[in-house]
Amino acid sequence: MITAIDLSRFIRRATPDKEGSAELTARRIYILPTRYGFLFGMLLCAMLVGSINSANNLGLMLTFILAGLGVISIIHTWHNLLGLRIQPEQINPIFAGQEAYFPIRVENRRNTPRPGILLEFAGKTMSGIDLDSNKSGELSLHLPARRRGILKPGRFTISTSYPIGLLRAWSYVELDLSCLVYPEPGPSTQHLNPPSYTPSATGDRGVGTDDFAGLRQFRQGDSPRHIDWKAAARGKGLRTKLFGGDRADQHWLDWDALPGFDTEQRLSRLCRAVLLACESQDEYGLRLPGVIINPARGAVHRHQCLATLAHFEMGSSE
Amino acid sequence: MNTVPHNSIPSRTLFTHILLLGVAVAPHFQHLNLWLVSFYFVLTFLRLAVANRIERLPGRFLLLLLSISGLAIVALFQTRPVGKETAIGLLVVVLGLKLMELRYRRDIYITVLIGFFIIITQFLYYQSMLLASIMMCVTLGLAIMLVEVNYIQPPKSPWPSIRKTLILVGQALPIMVVLFLLFPRLSGPLWNLGLDNQSAITGFSDTISPGSVSHLSQSHAVAFRVDFTGPIPEPKKRYWRGLVLWNTDGYNWTTGKTAYSQAETYQAKGKPVQYEVTLEPNHQKWLFSLDLPAGHVPNTRSLPDFQIQAIKPITARFQYKLLSYTDYSSSGLSNAKRQQGLNLPDNITPRMRKLVRKWQNATTSNREIVNKALQHFNQEEFIYTLSPPSLGNNPADAFLFETRRGFCEHYATSFTLLMRIAGIPARVVAGYQGGEINPHGGYLIVRQSNAHAWTEVWLEDQGWVRIDPTAAVAPERIERSIDLDNWADGAPVQFQNLDPGPLKNLIRQLGFSVDFINARWHRWVLGYTNKRQNEMLSLFGLDFLKGSALGIAMVAVTTLVVLIITIGILRSNRVYTDPVLKTYLNFCKKLAKQKLPRLSNEGPKDYAQRVIKQRPDLAEPITKITKLYIGLRYGQVNSPESRIFFNRLVSQFSP
Numbered sequence: 016m017i018t019a020i021d022l023s024r025f026i027r028r029a030t031p032d033k034e035g036s037a038e039l040t041a042r043r044i045y046i047l048p049t050r051y052g053f054l055f056g057m058l059l060c061a062m063l064v065g066s067i068n069s070a071n072n073l074g075l076m077l078t079f080i081l082a083g084l085g086v087i088s089i090i091h092t093w094h095n096l097l098g099l100r101i102q103p104e105q106i107n108p109i110f111a112g113q114e115a116y117f118p119i120r121v122e123n124r125r126n127t128p129r130p131g132i133l134l135e136f137a138g139k140t141m142s143g144i145d146l147d148s149n150k151s152g153e154l155s156l157h158l159p160a161r162r163r164g165i166l167k168p169g170r171f172t173i174s175t176s177y178p179i180g181l182l183r184a185w186s187y188v189e190l191d192l193s194c195l196v197y198p199e200p201g202p203s204t205q206h207l208n209p210p211s212y213t214p215s216a217t218g219d220r221g222v223g224t225d226d227f228a229g230l231r232q233f234r235q236g237d238s239p240r241h242i243d244w245k246a247a248a249r250g251k252g253l254r255t256k257l258f259g260g261d262r263a264d265q266h267w268l269d270w271d272a273l274p275g276f277d278t279e280q281r282l283s284r285l286c287r288a289v290l291l292a293c294e295s296q297d298e299y300g301l302r303l304p305g306v307i308i309n310p311a312r313g314a315v316h317r318h319q320c321l322a323t324l325a326h327f328e329m330g331s332s333e
Numbered sequence: 334m335n336t337v338p339h340n341s342i343p344s345r346t347l348f349t350h351i352l353l354l355g356v357a358v359a360p361h362f363q364h365l366n367l368w369l370v371s372f373y374f375v376l377t378f379l380r381l382a383v384a385n386r387i388e389r390l391p392g393r394f395l396l397l398l399l400s401i402s403g404l405a406i407v408a409l410f411q412t413r414p415v416g417k418e419t420a421i422g423l424l425v426v427v428l429g430l431k432l433m434e435l436r437y438r439r440d441i442y443i444t445v446l447i448g449f450f451i452i453i454t455q456f457l458y459y460q461s462m463l464l465a466s467i468m469m470c471v472t473l474g475l476a477i478m479l480v481e482v483n484y485i486q487p488p489k490s491p492w493p494s495i496r497k498t499l500i501l502v503g504q505a506l507p508i509m510v511v512l513f514l515l516f517p518r519l520s521g522p523l524w525n526l527g528l529d530n531q532s533a534i535t536g537f538s539d540t541i542s543p544g545s546v547s548h549l550s551q552s553h554a555v556a557f558r559v560d561f562t563g564p565i566p567e568p569k570k571r572y573w574r575g576l577v578l579w580n581t582d583g584y585n586w587t588t589g590k591t592a593y594s595q596a597e598t599y600q601a602k603g604k605p606v607q608y609e610v611t612l613e614p615n616h617q618k619w620l621f622s623l624d625l626p627a628g629h630v631p632n633t634r635s636l637p638d639f640q641i642q643a644i645k646p647i648t649a650r651f652q653y654k655l656l657s658y659t660d661y662s663s664s665g666l667s668n669a670k671r672q673q674g675l676n677l678p679d680n681i682t683p684r685m686r687k688l689v690r691k692w693q694n695a696t697t698s699n700r701e702i703v704n705k706a707l708q709h710f711n712q713e714e715f716i717y718t719l720s721p722p723s724l725g726n727n728p729a730d731a732f733l734f735e736t737r738r739g740f741c742e743h744y745a746t747s748f749t750l751l752m753r754i755a756g757i758p759a760r761v762v763a764g765y766q767g768g769e770i771n772p773h774g775g776y777l778i779v780r781q782s783n784a785h786a787w788t789e790v791w792l793e794d795q796g797w798v799r800i801d802p803t804a805a806v807a808p809e810r811i812e813r814s815i816d817l818d819n820w821a822d823g824a825p826v827q828f829q830n831l832d833p834g835p836l837k838n839l840i841r842q843l844g845f846s847v848d849f850i851n852a853r854w855h856r857w858v859l860g861y862t863n864k865r866q867n868e869m870l871s872l873f874g875l876d877f878l879k880g881s882a883l884g885i886a887m888v889a890v891t892t893l894v895v896l897i898i899t900i901g902i903l904r905s906n907r908v909y910t911d912p913v914l915k916t917y918l919n920f921c922k923k924l925a926k927q928k929l930p931r932l933s934n935e936g937p938k939d940y941a942q943r944v945i946k947q948r949p950d951l952a953e954p955i956t957k958i959t960k961l962y963i964g965l966r967y968g969q970v971n972s973p974e975s976r977i978f979f980n981r982l983v984s985q986f987s988p
Contacts, residue, residue: 051439051442051443051446054442054443054446055446058446058449058450061450062449062450062453065453066453067519069457070518070519070649070862071456071457071460072460072513072858072859072860072861073456073460073465073858073859074453074456074457075512075513075516076509076513076858077449077452077453077456077468077472078453079508079509079512079513079516080472080502080505080506080509081449081472082505082508082509082512083504083505083506083507083508083509083512084476084501084502084505086505086508086891086895087501087504087505087508087895087898088501090895090898090899090902091501091902094902094903128493130483130484130485130488130493131483131484131485132485133485143485144485145484145485145486145488176483177480177483177484178479178480178483178497178498178501179476179479179480179483179501180442180479180482180483181442181479
């Protein structure tokens with residue numbers, strides 16, 4: 016690693032346009048022989064010297080056709096990347112300790128196929144694809160998320176050695192990739208989850224499912240399972256049974272309920288508590304120093320809570 | 334959808350690859366020993382048997398064992414100290430061992446590269462067009478293998494890889510042609526590796542003994558080809574002079590030292606014949622010329638008796654231009670030479686002298702004596718045959734009086750001896766007589782079967798006169814070629830029938846076509862030396878390009894070719910844009926020049942509205958164009974007329 020001067024600043028790379036996709040243009044593509052390409056070059060030199068020495072014209076012809084093949088494949092390898100469009104796909108949040116997965120769309124807008132497109136990251140080949148003409152496909156980049164917060168993989172490489180593998184063309188791509196990493200779910204802490212029954216100020220409106228709360232006139236759209244069929248049979252008309260209890264398992268997940276733990280441990284435990292609450296379809300709220308999220312349910316609420324945990328004291332928030 | 338590249342070699346690729354390598358190696362089997370061939374066969378078989386269960390390939394220990402045994406075979410069975418065969422043996426062993434390590438896709442590169450190298454070593458032995466074509470196919474095949482392993486998913490059909498490879502090779506061909514034509518040729522090797530062992534020499538050596546010419550005559554191999562500038566001389570004038578043999582010990586005839594004697598001269602009659610000879614390598618110094626040559630061939634010595642001798646033995650195909658006169662009268666016989674032309678060996682027998690005395694008694698004219706001798710061969714029971722009986726220590730005597738069966742060298746040498754006994758200076762000339770005209774190429778093919786020997790006698794009024802005693806026995810020999818196909822051992826020679834029948838004629842015609850192609854192959858591919866390169870360059874007036882200048886020219890032309898190909902690739906693969914969109918973008922560009930550029934988030938309608946607001950004067954054309962554009966691109970308008978109209982609107986639009 017060069018630390019004194021960041022040489023990477025001088026590297027030409029493909030950066031995203033307004034729509035977030037990047038195009039591999041001519042000046043952004045690098046090309047060098049592979050290990051076998053260098054070997055091939057040495058072989059050609061040996062063949063050339065041998066052919067000159069024995070004044071062997073057939074030998075020269077073979078040497079020259081192979082040399083021509085090498086030169087031509089420089090163009091073809093470079094051309095295999097030229098004009099390729101690269102675009103990030105939707106990235107799903109993950110928990111720390113899991114592997115972050117960045118799907119990346121590569122689009123071939125040409126009438127000829129582009130086989131052998133590879134995505135490399137941190138010196139490893141992550142995925143590859145053979146793109147047909149005028150088709151797009153998905154490559155992916157994955158890396159383990161160790162810490163909560165925002166994970167940005169930064170620069171990755173799109174490369175190819177098609178057609179003959181003796182040359183490798185590559186381009187550095189820097190897309191706006193970021194993956195939200197929730198804290199790692201810690202051990203569940205019992206006293207965080209006791210339901211704290213809070214009486215509703217407006218009364219039970221019968222949107223729960225647990226306790227029978229009364230009857231009302233049938234309305235269009237009510238579930239037939241909730242119709243009081245016995246009453247209907249007695250000729251009392253269609254009535255819908257109402258159930259209450261939706262306030263029953265409402266509780267607060269509170270930072271202050273976890274004394275004696277450091278910040279990360281608290282966040283881990285709170286994260287686990289959110290997951291448990293979701294599993295049991297409880298209504299829950301989150302109280303962190305300086306942040307209060309009112310009790311609610313559902314995927315959006317879950318994401319909001321977990322994201323708050325992920326960003327807590329990370330300096331950036333969304 | 335997305336996968337890490339498949340690492341194992343697809344079976345189809347694997348089997349094809351091993352097969353191709355087998356074809357590349359195969360021609361070497363005949364100069365490798367049987368153990369080595371079996372070694373390679375066993376390893377190939379093993380690799381094919383293992384197929385894709387790579388875990389069954391030999392481990393490190395077994396591989397070491399195999400390597401040692403391979404090297405041991407090379408070391409134990411090599412015939413001579415480090416020769417070409419040893420190097421090739423090693424190469425084959427290495428390739429065999431690498432087959433054992435052919436596990437993953439990346440391993441294929443090594444075997445492909447070794448394959449290329451083995452192909453080039455084939456050309457050290459054979460340069461025929463057939464082998465070259467086969468090896469070109471193998472090269473193509475190996476390149477296809479490279480393409481095959483560069484797909485992420487093993488391709489189901491081989492055609493895309495084949496297509497791609499053909500495109501690559503097709504584009505590499507012009508580069509090859511430029512490099513081949515312009516690469517500066519050296520006149521000699523950079524250094525001599527000492528690997529060239531003289532093998533299979535066909536041609537005259539510097540000695541002629543009974544049986545040496547007839548032995549040569551049994552070969553169909555081409556000795557040389559001749560391109561004539563004018564008409565081809567008639568058959569009886571096609572005497573190709575090679576060696577002039579003065580000295581004999583009664584058995585062998587040799588040229589003797591002639592270098593320092595006074596040069597012979599001749600008075601030419603008639604028109605000269607101009608021609609170019611392409612001599613096959615014969616590992617000898619003799620060049621052959623139509624009797625008698627005029628002028629000098631560069632890099633050779635012209636000897637006084639019209640022999641032409643190369644400075645070094647001819648190991649590569651050699652071309653030279655010459656001028657000859659077929660009618661002449663020569664002069665200038667020094668006393669020393671006269672003496673040499675009358676020298677007799679010790680084994681002249683009384684009956685030989687008696688025969689000559691009989692002729693001398695009848696006439697005093699040397700010319701008459703020559704004629705009498707020819708009559709003798711013609712009228713007595715002499716038979717012309719390719720396999721005469723063995724003659725013992727005194728071949729001339731035995732041939733003249735006992736066996737009377739012989740080939741041209743028997744007639745020529747014994748006739749020469751008889752002349753010398755008669756006091757007429759005489760010498761033996763060896764070379765070729767005749768040659769077939771290839772109707773396709775208009776050139777003459779002279780084969781080893783045309784090898785011939787004749788006599789020259791010195792007649793005071795004419796100088797050296799060519800006498801062919803064979804013609805006295807078998808005049809057909811001079812007009813036609815020997816029919817080797819119908820020749821039985823020991824039988825009198827048959828001559829090619831002038832009308833050989835339709836089938837044979839067809840075969841001969843085919844033979845001529847093949848030889849024509851072969852001749853072009855030799856001339857333009859194998860025989861493209863620095864001399865021919867100069868000729869080619871001067872054809873374009875570029876003969877001032879020499880050495881490093883030529884090298885620079887080569888690089889420049891190659892770069893130009895690569896550039897043209899690159900432009901071709903870029904043009905043929907541009908992203909397709911709808912012509913309607915193109916025209917519309919043209920329209921936008923015109924507005925952008927008026928500082929009214931279209932924003933990236935703006936649709937055509939919004940854009941039009943905004944522009945009209947700022948430039949109400951343009952409202953009419955803009956509305957028309959935008960409406961038509963939307964109709965053409967997104968709507969139902971599709972007629973060619975409306976496209977043309979749209980184009981016209983945009984081109985006439987000038988804000």
